[in-house]
Amino acid sequence: MDDVQRVNDFKARIGAGEKIESTDWMPKEYRDLLIKQIHMHGISEIMGAYPEKEWVGKAPTIRRKLALNAKVQDEIGHGQMLLRLAEDLSRPYGRGREALMDDVLEGRVKFHNVFHLEAPTWADAGVIGFMVDGGAIITQAMLLDSSYAPYARMLKRIVAEESFHMQHGESVVLALAEGSEAQRAMLQGAITRWWPAMMYFFGPRMMGPSSQKMMDYKIRTMTNEQLRQKFINRYVPRIQALGMAIPDPALYQDAATRTWHYTDPDWEWFTAVVHHNSGPMSQARLSLRREAHRGQQWVREAAIEAGRVLQERGA
């Protein structure tokens, strides 16, 4: 157990709006919450590349292909930056990059529900950028003020790049919305598929104990429900403006409280998907990850070996 006085001093620092650095003393509880959050975020960035990677080869034009390829590169880059942070935090546990990467292959870390699902059409690639990246930006914009400074700083870079993902996704969505009946139907299909997943994306209405503690430590500053309301409020008018339907007959905004009412997603199903990797694409995506990890092993080895040779020459 950490010294009570020390923990209280730390909480007072957080309360006063101070920011924490990786080298500062921190209670085990704070460290563990950060690892949980940043590890899951980093791994989700990497797993998020796979549904889109599928579409790089099948993108309809060279411009779309270039943009999607850039986006996939960004996601992997974000994963690397975040894993560096998770790695610094995990130092007292003696867990490095390899262990943190292996965790996803061995089911010890979850990744976002949306990346367990199918992306069967080109409209799905667009809707992922429009709604999933858009939703992620809402969460990440909240985290820009996180009490953990290395995370908040890194998110500045990440959000700047994610905003390109969102713009690109919107551009694909708009092109389809302005297109033929078949294209509009394809777009509607993707929106219908992704809407319930986006309702799950921000987490349960009643937050679990660790999310609550993340609020206490100001790692995050808004509740799941507040984030979901922001998302609905932003996306409903836009989707409707495109003449698309939202697959929720119970969706309406209370005129007095401005609160959106919505149909709950299938919480149990989605929770099982993220906990047991039992979604329609979970295992396929994990095996792509496994293949990439093993397939690129010789590159990592060569880089390390070459570095050693260079250093020896210099010595």
Added chain:
Amino acid sequence: MTAKEGRKEGRKEGRKEGRKEGRKEGRKEGGSVMAIEETPVYEVFVQADALSFPTHVGSVRASSPEFALQMAREAFCRREAAHDVWVARADAITKARSDSATLPRQGTDKRYRLPGGYDNAPHWKRFKAMAMTIEEVAADMRTKPGR
């Protein structure tokens, strides 16, 4: 032992251990010779243009400074060009926060050191002349002489 010798020594040891580990564990499933976490952390600083200060952007792990620069380019410079990129081993950096006595803190009123500490505008006005600001002087320097 000089610092340089120390580094050399450490490198040799790390190498031996890395090899042994690799044979023992890493190899079992075609594992790596040396795990990525055994390579040093380099802090990355990007200088946007000649007149900007290099700014810390994050860190990478790499087996040599040259590789650290390549990793940094991939991780942090996919869009904007940079005037320069610096990498420095994280363990070579000493931070003031680790010894609070060395940390510059705002103590007494230091407005006397800052341009905002001087309110000249109302006085200039009394002389029917305009106050100057550094921004305006800098803008003036960008216009052609004699205009």
